[in-house]
Amino acid sequence: MLTNILLEEARELLVNNIIALPGRSISPETALGRVCCQDIHALHDLPPFLQSAVDGYAVSTGNGADDKHYLLKESLRPGDYPGFSLKPGQAAGVVTGGPVPSGARAVIAQEFTELKGGYVTCLSKVNQGDNLKQPGEDFHSGDIMAKRGTILSPGLIGALAAYGVSQIKVFQRPKVAVLSLGREIVPYHQVPAPGQTRDSNGIFLAALVEQDGAEVTAVETVGDMEPVQVKYRLEKLLRQADVVLTTGGAASGVCDQALNAIRLTGARPLFWGIKIKPGSHSGAAVLKSKLIIALSGNPAACATGYHLLATPSLRALQGLNPEPVRLVAVCKNTLLKKGGPRRFVRGNAFWHQNKWQVSFGPGQKSSMLRSLINYNALIDLPAGHPPVEERQEVSIILLPSCNPWDY
Structure with missing residues (x-):
């Protein structure tokens, strides 16, 4: 076990002992903030056909036709698909996002037209390609929409919904348990006796864990348990979590019990003590694939240790870059x-x-x-x-x- 090491050494030791969690498929409704565990490719061109960007009239220009007046062949409504094509000098009514007939060279916005006697008159200059959304303008078939390690945003989830994606493969959320050490520490909802202190660290850490995308499985205290009882409590939490955070008892005083409890479980200490303030009394250990991170009991030191050690670990477990x-x-x-x-x-x-x-x-x-x-x-x-x-x-x-x- 290394002692009193540099922060970067501590973080490297942690990350080198982490393997990203396996993936699972979830619905788009629950995917916000989760992390893609594989590249996501576009299934086909999006849009899949030529679309109008505005409500108005698709027109066919050229071949000597009058570029101001067009014969209205048909008007399409939302949900209609054109079964006809436009010849030069013809127009068709179209809607925003709707398909346009083949042969169309531009769409004129409705506010720049006048409809009279079955003819559409353009009140502004028409340029080829105006207000047309080409097939594949958003994505071509096979394009990478998101790489492994991408956090799913509302926009990405919406784009996947446009493809009808009903299941998205993401990294599992790390499960984290919090254990507050110290005879004087009682659950936050309990009225403390003289000399006792409410466990604010445990709830604070649980909130940080949720903020980092992980799932809290337990927030517990040990009170005046004997060392062997603390060992059993720690082992129980390790069975139900990927990471256990302890807070308090990480120094070297006669009453500090974190390192001893960790050793009793058979876990292998990685380091104990780092050259920073606050948070110097921090350490870590591994037990098989499980990680234990010991943090100071002082609130600000506990917070600093969490951000510098636990956050990178939880990010690595989710396939994210652990570097701050x-x-x-x-x-x-x-x-x-x-x-x-x-x-x-x-x-x-x-x-x-x-x-x-x-x-x-x-x-x-x-x-x-x-x-x-x-x-x-x-x-x-x-x-x-x-x-x-x-x-x-x-x-x-x-x-x-x-x-x-x-x-």
Whole structure:
């Protein structure tokens, strides 16, 4: 087991021990936000036939015909398919998205026409191809609509529905259990006795897990269980989840039990301790194909450890790139703290005046909850950094909750 290692080493150890989960087929109605586990190809040209882009008249021009006046041959309604073709000088009424007859060279929007005595008069210039949507304009047969690892968006789901796709193969959602360690920790809905603390970390982690596309199977506490009982509880959660997150007890004090409980299960520790603040008391282990990530019990340290270790792991399990989104941003305020190990500070990032900007959130102590209420970025400050000044450029990691227009 490696100890007190660099963050990048820890993340590499985690990702190298992960195999993406198998795929399953689901309906489009439940596919939003899920991840394609195979390339998706267009089944045929879309649209499959020549379409009108507007309500109006399809016309056939050329061969010396009058390009202003057209004999109206027929008017098509929604759902009609033309069983005729147009000759030069003829027109047919068409609707938006409807098929146009063969021989049509353009469609004139209805508002630029006049219908009188069975003839359509064009009130504007007609150019060949106007308002025509060609077969395959969206996709040609065989085109890749989405690659493996694509997150299904509303637009992609709608495009697949246009092909009649009723089942989409996606990666299974990782199942995650959360276990809060510590004799003093009680379930959040329980009234704590003097000296006890409600388990806010467990519910917080469960929300982050859902945000990362995974499924929460349990949120539990161990209270004053004996070590062997903690082992049994951990083993139970490992049977029902792909990943178990523990929070608390990850330091080296006499009452810290995370590493001992993990070893009792037979899991193989990968690392323990990383060179960052907050979140230095974090570790990980594997048991067969299952992953255990141990996080600090301090709220802000727990959050930082989750974003830097658990999020990449859950992304890798879903076939996504585990690397975080990094940007350079300009600070909107100052941070007086300086020196020490590499530090990750919670902040709010936004796009303004053609650049990314970020402000440090209040309440940055590891033990404080305040900075967790509204943040969407981690500001990555190198070891030994000086105080951060306003308008200074810094490296930031965008989190899934980031809304660049929220400022």
